[in-house]
Amino acid sequence: MFDASVHGATLAKEVASVAIDVVETVQTLTTVFLQIEGSSERSRTGDEYLVRTGAVHSVIDIARHAEDGLSENxxxxxxxxxxxxxxxxxxxxxxxxxxxxxxxxxxxxxxxxxxxxxxxxxxxxxxxxxxxxxxxxxxxxxxxxxxxxxxxxxxxxxxxxxxxxxxxxxxxxxxxxxxxxxxxxxxxxxxxxxxxxxxxxxxxxxxxxxxxxx
CATH class of the missing domain: 1.20.120 (Four Helix Bundle (Hemerythrin (Met), subunit A))
Incomplete structure:
Protein backbone atom coordinates (compact mmCIF):
# COMPACT_ATOMS: atom_id res chain seq x y z
CA MET A 1 0.00 0.00 0.00
CA PHE A 2 1.08 3.57 -0.65
CA ASP A 3 1.04 5.72 2.46
CA ALA A 4 0.63 9.43 1.69
CA SER A 5 2.69 10.36 4.73
CA VAL A 6 5.57 8.19 3.52
CA HIS A 7 5.39 8.18 -0.28
CA GLY A 8 3.64 11.50 -0.82
CA ALA A 9 -0.03 12.37 -1.27
CA THR A 10 0.29 13.10 -5.00
CA LEU A 11 1.81 9.69 -5.77
CA ALA A 12 -0.75 8.00 -3.51
CA LYS A 13 -3.61 9.68 -5.41
CA GLU A 14 -2.12 8.62 -8.73
CA VAL A 15 -1.80 5.01 -7.60
CA ALA A 16 -5.35 5.04 -6.24
CA SER A 17 -6.66 6.45 -9.53
CA VAL A 18 -4.93 3.74 -11.57
CA ALA A 19 -6.14 1.04 -9.17
CA ILE A 20 -9.72 2.28 -9.53
CA ASP A 21 -9.40 2.19 -13.33
CA VAL A 22 -8.17 -1.40 -13.21
CA VAL A 23 -10.91 -2.50 -10.81
CA GLU A 24 -13.64 -0.82 -12.86
CA THR A 25 -12.49 -2.39 -16.14
CA VAL A 26 -12.28 -5.82 -14.49
CA GLN A 27 -15.77 -5.34 -13.05
CA THR A 28 -17.08 -4.45 -16.50
CA LEU A 29 -15.40 -7.51 -17.98
CA THR A 30 -16.92 -9.70 -15.26
CA THR A 31 -20.38 -8.29 -15.96
CA VAL A 32 -20.03 -9.02 -19.67
CA PHE A 33 -18.80 -12.54 -18.89
CA LEU A 34 -21.83 -13.22 -16.69
CA GLN A 35 -24.13 -11.85 -19.38
CA ILE A 36 -22.56 -14.20 -21.91
CA GLU A 37 -23.02 -17.18 -19.60
CA GLY A 38 -26.68 -16.33 -19.13
CA SER A 39 -27.36 -15.57 -22.77
CA SER A 40 -28.64 -17.94 -25.40
CA GLU A 41 -26.92 -15.88 -28.12
CA ARG A 42 -23.28 -16.14 -27.15
CA SER A 43 -22.04 -15.33 -30.62
CA ARG A 44 -23.51 -11.82 -30.37
CA THR A 45 -21.87 -11.10 -27.02
CA GLY A 46 -18.49 -12.64 -27.77
CA ASP A 47 -17.13 -9.52 -29.44
CA GLU A 48 -18.03 -7.43 -26.41
CA TYR A 49 -16.14 -9.87 -24.22
CA LEU A 50 -13.02 -9.51 -26.37
CA VAL A 51 -13.29 -5.71 -26.31
CA ARG A 52 -13.56 -5.64 -22.52
CA THR A 53 -10.69 -8.10 -22.17
CA GLY A 54 -8.56 -5.82 -24.32
CA ALA A 55 -9.54 -2.86 -22.15
CA VAL A 56 -8.26 -4.64 -19.05
CA HIS A 57 -4.93 -5.41 -20.72
CA SER A 58 -4.70 -1.82 -21.98
CA VAL A 59 -5.19 -0.27 -18.54
CA ILE A 60 -2.61 -2.58 -16.99
CA ASP A 61 -0.10 -2.01 -19.81
CA ILE A 62 -0.45 1.77 -19.45
CA ALA A 63 0.19 1.51 -15.71
CA ARG A 64 3.34 -0.53 -16.35
CA HIS A 65 4.66 1.68 -19.16
CA ALA A 66 7.99 3.33 -18.34
CA GLU A 67 7.02 6.83 -19.49
CA ASP A 68 3.24 6.95 -19.26
CA GLY A 69 2.76 4.50 -16.41
CA LEU A 70 2.85 4.97 -12.68
CA SER A 71 5.29 7.57 -11.43
CA GLU A 72 8.43 6.29 -9.74
CA ASN A 73 8.14 8.71 -6.84
Missing amino acids: NLTAVRRLWFKDAGALEDGVREVVEMIEDVQSGITTESEDGWDELGLEPSQPLTEQELKVAQKVLIVLRLCNILHQRVISDILSTPTLLSNSSLDDLAPLSPALLGTVDELICALDSPQDLDSVTTELNMLKGSPYYKRPL
Missing part, protein backbone atom coordinates in the same frame (compact mmCIF):
# COMPACT_ATOMS: atom_id res chain seq x y z
CA ASN A 74 6.28 11.76 -5.60
CA LEU A 75 8.54 14.18 -7.48
CA THR A 76 7.74 12.47 -10.77
CA ALA A 77 4.02 12.48 -9.96
CA VAL A 78 4.01 16.23 -9.27
CA ARG A 79 6.12 16.95 -12.35
CA ARG A 80 3.66 15.01 -14.49
CA LEU A 81 0.81 17.23 -13.27
CA TRP A 82 2.76 20.37 -14.17
CA PHE A 83 3.79 19.02 -17.57
CA LYS A 84 0.15 18.27 -18.35
CA ASP A 85 -0.74 21.96 -17.95
CA ALA A 86 2.31 23.43 -19.71
CA GLY A 87 0.95 23.05 -23.24
CA ALA A 88 -2.40 24.57 -22.33
CA LEU A 89 -0.70 27.63 -20.84
CA GLU A 90 1.34 28.14 -24.01
CA ASP A 91 -1.84 27.76 -26.09
CA GLY A 92 -3.47 30.48 -24.00
CA VAL A 93 -0.63 32.89 -24.68
CA ARG A 94 -0.83 32.15 -28.40
CA GLU A 95 -4.59 32.72 -28.35
CA VAL A 96 -4.19 36.23 -26.94
CA VAL A 97 -1.33 36.98 -29.35
CA GLU A 98 -3.55 36.00 -32.27
CA MET A 99 -6.41 38.05 -30.84
CA ILE A 100 -4.17 41.13 -30.75
CA GLU A 101 -2.61 40.50 -34.16
CA ASP A 102 -6.04 40.11 -35.77
CA VAL A 103 -7.08 43.54 -34.52
CA GLN A 104 -3.80 45.16 -35.53
CA SER A 105 -4.00 43.70 -39.03
CA GLY A 106 -7.66 44.60 -39.42
CA ILE A 107 -8.82 40.99 -39.65
CA THR A 108 -12.36 40.31 -38.48
CA THR A 109 -13.49 36.82 -37.56
CA GLU A 110 -17.20 37.25 -38.18
CA SER A 111 -17.18 35.51 -41.57
CA GLU A 112 -14.36 33.08 -40.80
CA ASP A 113 -15.07 31.52 -37.44
CA GLY A 114 -18.20 29.63 -38.56
CA TRP A 115 -20.28 30.63 -35.52
CA ASP A 116 -23.08 31.96 -37.74
CA GLU A 117 -23.46 28.53 -39.30
CA LEU A 118 -24.09 27.14 -35.82
CA GLY A 119 -26.62 29.84 -35.03
CA LEU A 120 -24.31 31.46 -32.48
CA GLU A 121 -23.16 35.02 -32.10
CA PRO A 122 -19.80 35.63 -33.85
CA SER A 123 -16.95 37.01 -31.78
CA GLN A 124 -16.63 40.77 -31.87
CA PRO A 125 -13.34 42.51 -32.68
CA LEU A 126 -11.65 44.29 -29.78
CA THR A 127 -12.09 48.02 -29.49
CA GLU A 128 -9.05 50.26 -29.19
CA GLN A 129 -9.38 50.38 -25.40
CA GLU A 130 -9.94 46.61 -25.18
CA LEU A 131 -6.85 46.08 -27.32
CA LYS A 132 -4.76 48.04 -24.81
CA VAL A 133 -6.13 45.88 -22.00
CA ALA A 134 -5.33 42.69 -23.92
CA GLN A 135 -1.78 43.87 -24.59
CA LYS A 136 -1.19 44.52 -20.89
CA VAL A 137 -2.70 41.20 -19.90
CA LEU A 138 -0.50 39.44 -22.46
CA ILE A 139 2.57 40.62 -20.54
CA VAL A 140 1.16 39.04 -17.38
CA LEU A 141 0.32 35.81 -19.19
CA ARG A 142 3.83 35.53 -20.61
CA LEU A 143 5.30 36.02 -17.14
CA CYS A 144 3.00 33.30 -15.78
CA ASN A 145 4.10 30.96 -18.55
CA ILE A 146 7.79 31.67 -17.88
CA LEU A 147 7.29 31.10 -14.15
CA HIS A 148 5.51 27.82 -14.83
CA GLN A 149 8.34 26.64 -17.09
CA ARG A 150 10.98 27.64 -14.54
CA VAL A 151 9.29 25.65 -11.78
CA ILE A 152 9.33 22.58 -14.04
CA SER A 153 12.94 23.02 -15.15
CA ASP A 154 14.52 24.30 -11.93
CA ILE A 155 12.54 22.48 -9.24
CA LEU A 156 10.73 19.50 -10.71
CA SER A 157 13.19 18.22 -13.32
CA THR A 158 16.20 17.65 -11.08
CA PRO A 159 16.75 15.78 -7.82
CA THR A 160 15.35 17.94 -5.07
CA LEU A 161 15.71 18.28 -1.33
CA LEU A 162 12.06 19.25 -1.03
CA SER A 163 10.04 17.03 1.26
CA ASN A 164 7.04 15.11 -0.01
CA SER A 165 4.74 17.52 1.80
CA SER A 166 6.37 20.48 0.02
CA LEU A 167 6.01 18.73 -3.33
CA ASP A 168 2.37 18.01 -2.52
CA ASP A 169 1.87 21.72 -1.88
CA LEU A 170 3.11 22.37 -5.43
CA ALA A 171 0.79 19.83 -7.04
CA PRO A 172 -2.45 21.88 -7.03
CA LEU A 173 -0.78 25.16 -7.95
CA SER A 174 -0.38 24.33 -11.65
CA PRO A 175 -4.05 23.50 -12.33
CA ALA A 176 -5.04 26.49 -10.19
CA LEU A 177 -2.86 28.76 -12.32
CA LEU A 178 -4.20 27.25 -15.54
CA GLY A 179 -7.79 27.69 -14.41
CA THR A 180 -7.25 31.35 -13.54
CA VAL A 181 -5.41 32.01 -16.80
CA ASP A 182 -8.27 30.44 -18.76
CA GLU A 183 -10.80 32.65 -16.98
CA LEU A 184 -8.63 35.71 -17.58
CA ILE A 185 -8.38 34.97 -21.30
CA CYS A 186 -12.15 34.50 -21.53
CA ALA A 187 -12.59 37.89 -19.85
CA LEU A 188 -10.67 39.51 -22.72
CA ASP A 189 -13.36 38.71 -25.27
CA SER A 190 -15.27 41.72 -26.53
CA PRO A 191 -17.29 43.28 -25.02
CA GLN A 192 -14.95 43.24 -22.04
CA ASP A 193 -16.06 43.61 -18.45
CA LEU A 194 -13.21 45.40 -16.69
CA ASP A 195 -14.46 44.20 -13.31
CA SER A 196 -14.11 40.59 -14.50
CA VAL A 197 -10.64 41.25 -15.88
CA THR A 198 -9.62 42.90 -12.60
CA THR A 199 -11.02 39.99 -10.58
CA GLU A 200 -9.00 37.44 -12.53
CA LEU A 201 -5.84 39.56 -12.28
CA ASN A 202 -6.33 39.81 -8.52
CA MET A 203 -6.60 36.04 -8.37
CA LEU A 204 -3.19 35.78 -10.03
CA LYS A 205 -1.73 38.21 -7.50
CA GLY A 206 -3.34 36.47 -4.54
CA SER A 207 -3.34 32.99 -3.16
CA PRO A 208 -3.77 30.05 -5.56
CA TYR A 209 -6.49 28.88 -3.19
CA TYR A 210 -8.43 32.12 -3.59
CA LYS A 211 -12.15 31.37 -3.56
CA ARG A 212 -13.93 32.54 -6.70
CA PRO A 213 -16.92 34.76 -5.80
CA LEU A 214 -20.28 33.06 -6.29
Whole structure:
Protein backbone atom coordinates (compact mmCIF):
# COMPACT_ATOMS: atom_id res chain seq x y z
CA MET A 1 0.00 0.00 0.00
CA PHE A 2 1.08 3.57 -0.65
CA ASP A 3 1.04 5.72 2.46
CA ALA A 4 0.63 9.43 1.69
CA SER A 5 2.69 10.36 4.73
CA VAL A 6 5.57 8.19 3.52
CA HIS A 7 5.39 8.18 -0.28
CA GLY A 8 3.64 11.50 -0.82
CA ALA A 9 -0.03 12.37 -1.27
CA THR A 10 0.29 13.10 -5.00
CA LEU A 11 1.81 9.69 -5.77
CA ALA A 12 -0.75 8.00 -3.51
CA LYS A 13 -3.61 9.68 -5.41
CA GLU A 14 -2.12 8.62 -8.73
CA VAL A 15 -1.80 5.01 -7.60
CA ALA A 16 -5.35 5.04 -6.24
CA SER A 17 -6.66 6.45 -9.53
CA VAL A 18 -4.93 3.74 -11.57
CA ALA A 19 -6.14 1.04 -9.17
CA ILE A 20 -9.72 2.28 -9.53
CA ASP A 21 -9.40 2.19 -13.33
CA VAL A 22 -8.17 -1.40 -13.21
CA VAL A 23 -10.91 -2.50 -10.81
CA GLU A 24 -13.64 -0.82 -12.86
CA THR A 25 -12.49 -2.39 -16.14
CA VAL A 26 -12.28 -5.82 -14.49
CA GLN A 27 -15.77 -5.34 -13.05
CA THR A 28 -17.08 -4.45 -16.50
CA LEU A 29 -15.40 -7.51 -17.98
CA THR A 30 -16.92 -9.70 -15.26
CA THR A 31 -20.38 -8.29 -15.96
CA VAL A 32 -20.03 -9.02 -19.67
CA PHE A 33 -18.80 -12.54 -18.89
CA LEU A 34 -21.83 -13.22 -16.69
CA GLN A 35 -24.13 -11.85 -19.38
CA ILE A 36 -22.56 -14.20 -21.91
CA GLU A 37 -23.02 -17.18 -19.60
CA GLY A 38 -26.68 -16.33 -19.13
CA SER A 39 -27.36 -15.57 -22.77
CA SER A 40 -28.64 -17.94 -25.40
CA GLU A 41 -26.92 -15.88 -28.12
CA ARG A 42 -23.28 -16.14 -27.15
CA SER A 43 -22.04 -15.33 -30.62
CA ARG A 44 -23.51 -11.82 -30.37
CA THR A 45 -21.87 -11.10 -27.02
CA GLY A 46 -18.49 -12.64 -27.77
CA ASP A 47 -17.13 -9.52 -29.44
CA GLU A 48 -18.03 -7.43 -26.41
CA TYR A 49 -16.14 -9.87 -24.22
CA LEU A 50 -13.02 -9.51 -26.37
CA VAL A 51 -13.29 -5.71 -26.31
CA ARG A 52 -13.56 -5.64 -22.52
CA THR A 53 -10.69 -8.10 -22.17
CA GLY A 54 -8.56 -5.82 -24.32
CA ALA A 55 -9.54 -2.86 -22.15
CA VAL A 56 -8.26 -4.64 -19.05
CA HIS A 57 -4.93 -5.41 -20.72
CA SER A 58 -4.70 -1.82 -21.98
CA VAL A 59 -5.19 -0.27 -18.54
CA ILE A 60 -2.61 -2.58 -16.99
CA ASP A 61 -0.10 -2.01 -19.81
CA ILE A 62 -0.45 1.77 -19.45
CA ALA A 63 0.19 1.51 -15.71
CA ARG A 64 3.34 -0.53 -16.35
CA HIS A 65 4.66 1.68 -19.16
CA ALA A 66 7.99 3.33 -18.34
CA GLU A 67 7.02 6.83 -19.49
CA ASP A 68 3.24 6.95 -19.26
CA GLY A 69 2.76 4.50 -16.41
CA LEU A 70 2.85 4.97 -12.68
CA SER A 71 5.29 7.57 -11.43
CA GLU A 72 8.43 6.29 -9.74
CA ASN A 73 8.14 8.71 -6.84
CA ASN A 74 6.28 11.76 -5.60
CA LEU A 75 8.54 14.18 -7.48
CA THR A 76 7.74 12.47 -10.77
CA ALA A 77 4.02 12.48 -9.96
CA VAL A 78 4.01 16.23 -9.27
CA ARG A 79 6.12 16.95 -12.35
CA ARG A 80 3.66 15.01 -14.49
CA LEU A 81 0.81 17.23 -13.27
CA TRP A 82 2.76 20.37 -14.17
CA PHE A 83 3.79 19.02 -17.57
CA LYS A 84 0.15 18.27 -18.35
CA ASP A 85 -0.74 21.96 -17.95
CA ALA A 86 2.31 23.43 -19.71
CA GLY A 87 0.95 23.05 -23.24
CA ALA A 88 -2.40 24.57 -22.33
CA LEU A 89 -0.70 27.63 -20.84
CA GLU A 90 1.34 28.14 -24.01
CA ASP A 91 -1.84 27.76 -26.09
CA GLY A 92 -3.47 30.48 -24.00
CA VAL A 93 -0.63 32.89 -24.68
CA ARG A 94 -0.83 32.15 -28.40
CA GLU A 95 -4.59 32.72 -28.35
CA VAL A 96 -4.19 36.23 -26.94
CA VAL A 97 -1.33 36.98 -29.35
CA GLU A 98 -3.55 36.00 -32.27
CA MET A 99 -6.41 38.05 -30.84
CA ILE A 100 -4.17 41.13 -30.75
CA GLU A 101 -2.61 40.50 -34.16
CA ASP A 102 -6.04 40.11 -35.77
CA VAL A 103 -7.08 43.54 -34.52
CA GLN A 104 -3.80 45.16 -35.53
CA SER A 105 -4.00 43.70 -39.03
CA GLY A 106 -7.66 44.60 -39.42
CA ILE A 107 -8.82 40.99 -39.65
CA THR A 108 -12.36 40.31 -38.48
CA THR A 109 -13.49 36.82 -37.56
CA GLU A 110 -17.20 37.25 -38.18
CA SER A 111 -17.18 35.51 -41.57
CA GLU A 112 -14.36 33.08 -40.80
CA ASP A 113 -15.07 31.52 -37.44
CA GLY A 114 -18.20 29.63 -38.56
CA TRP A 115 -20.28 30.63 -35.52
CA ASP A 116 -23.08 31.96 -37.74
CA GLU A 117 -23.46 28.53 -39.30
CA LEU A 118 -24.09 27.14 -35.82
CA GLY A 119 -26.62 29.84 -35.03
CA LEU A 120 -24.31 31.46 -32.48
CA GLU A 121 -23.16 35.02 -32.10
CA PRO A 122 -19.80 35.63 -33.85
CA SER A 123 -16.95 37.01 -31.78
CA GLN A 124 -16.63 40.77 -31.87
CA PRO A 125 -13.34 42.51 -32.68
CA LEU A 126 -11.65 44.29 -29.78
CA THR A 127 -12.09 48.02 -29.49
CA GLU A 128 -9.05 50.26 -29.19
CA GLN A 129 -9.38 50.38 -25.40
CA GLU A 130 -9.94 46.61 -25.18
CA LEU A 131 -6.85 46.08 -27.32
CA LYS A 132 -4.76 48.04 -24.81
CA VAL A 133 -6.13 45.88 -22.00
CA ALA A 134 -5.33 42.69 -23.92
CA GLN A 135 -1.78 43.87 -24.59
CA LYS A 136 -1.19 44.52 -20.89
CA VAL A 137 -2.70 41.20 -19.90
CA LEU A 138 -0.50 39.44 -22.46
CA ILE A 139 2.57 40.62 -20.54
CA VAL A 140 1.16 39.04 -17.38
CA LEU A 141 0.32 35.81 -19.19
CA ARG A 142 3.83 35.53 -20.61
CA LEU A 143 5.30 36.02 -17.14
CA CYS A 144 3.00 33.30 -15.78
CA ASN A 145 4.10 30.96 -18.55
CA ILE A 146 7.79 31.67 -17.88
CA LEU A 147 7.29 31.10 -14.15
CA HIS A 148 5.51 27.82 -14.83
CA GLN A 149 8.34 26.64 -17.09
CA ARG A 150 10.98 27.64 -14.54
CA VAL A 151 9.29 25.65 -11.78
CA ILE A 152 9.33 22.58 -14.04
CA SER A 153 12.94 23.02 -15.15
CA ASP A 154 14.52 24.30 -11.93
CA ILE A 155 12.54 22.48 -9.24
CA LEU A 156 10.73 19.50 -10.71
CA SER A 157 13.19 18.22 -13.32
CA THR A 158 16.20 17.65 -11.08
CA PRO A 159 16.75 15.78 -7.82
CA THR A 160 15.35 17.94 -5.07
CA LEU A 161 15.71 18.28 -1.33
CA LEU A 162 12.06 19.25 -1.03
CA SER A 163 10.04 17.03 1.26
CA ASN A 164 7.04 15.11 -0.01
CA SER A 165 4.74 17.52 1.80
CA SER A 166 6.37 20.48 0.02
CA LEU A 167 6.01 18.73 -3.33
CA ASP A 168 2.37 18.01 -2.52
CA ASP A 169 1.87 21.72 -1.88
CA LEU A 170 3.11 22.37 -5.43
CA ALA A 171 0.79 19.83 -7.04
CA PRO A 172 -2.45 21.88 -7.03
CA LEU A 173 -0.78 25.16 -7.95
CA SER A 174 -0.38 24.33 -11.65
CA PRO A 175 -4.05 23.50 -12.33
CA ALA A 176 -5.04 26.49 -10.19
CA LEU A 177 -2.86 28.76 -12.32
CA LEU A 178 -4.20 27.25 -15.54
CA GLY A 179 -7.79 27.69 -14.41
CA THR A 180 -7.25 31.35 -13.54
CA VAL A 181 -5.41 32.01 -16.80
CA ASP A 182 -8.27 30.44 -18.76
CA GLU A 183 -10.80 32.65 -16.98
CA LEU A 184 -8.63 35.71 -17.58
CA ILE A 185 -8.38 34.97 -21.30
CA CYS A 186 -12.15 34.50 -21.53
CA ALA A 187 -12.59 37.89 -19.85
CA LEU A 188 -10.67 39.51 -22.72
CA ASP A 189 -13.36 38.71 -25.27
CA SER A 190 -15.27 41.72 -26.53
CA PRO A 191 -17.29 43.28 -25.02
CA GLN A 192 -14.95 43.24 -22.04
CA ASP A 193 -16.06 43.61 -18.45
CA LEU A 194 -13.21 45.40 -16.69
CA ASP A 195 -14.46 44.20 -13.31
CA SER A 196 -14.11 40.59 -14.50
CA VAL A 197 -10.64 41.25 -15.88
CA THR A 198 -9.62 42.90 -12.60
CA THR A 199 -11.02 39.99 -10.58
CA GLU A 200 -9.00 37.44 -12.53
CA LEU A 201 -5.84 39.56 -12.28
CA ASN A 202 -6.33 39.81 -8.52
CA MET A 203 -6.60 36.04 -8.37
CA LEU A 204 -3.19 35.78 -10.03
CA LYS A 205 -1.73 38.21 -7.50
CA GLY A 206 -3.34 36.47 -4.54
CA SER A 207 -3.34 32.99 -3.16
CA PRO A 208 -3.77 30.05 -5.56
CA TYR A 209 -6.49 28.88 -3.19
CA TYR A 210 -8.43 32.12 -3.59
CA LYS A 211 -12.15 31.37 -3.56
CA ARG A 212 -13.93 32.54 -6.70
CA PRO A 213 -16.92 34.76 -5.80
CA LEU A 214 -20.28 33.06 -6.29
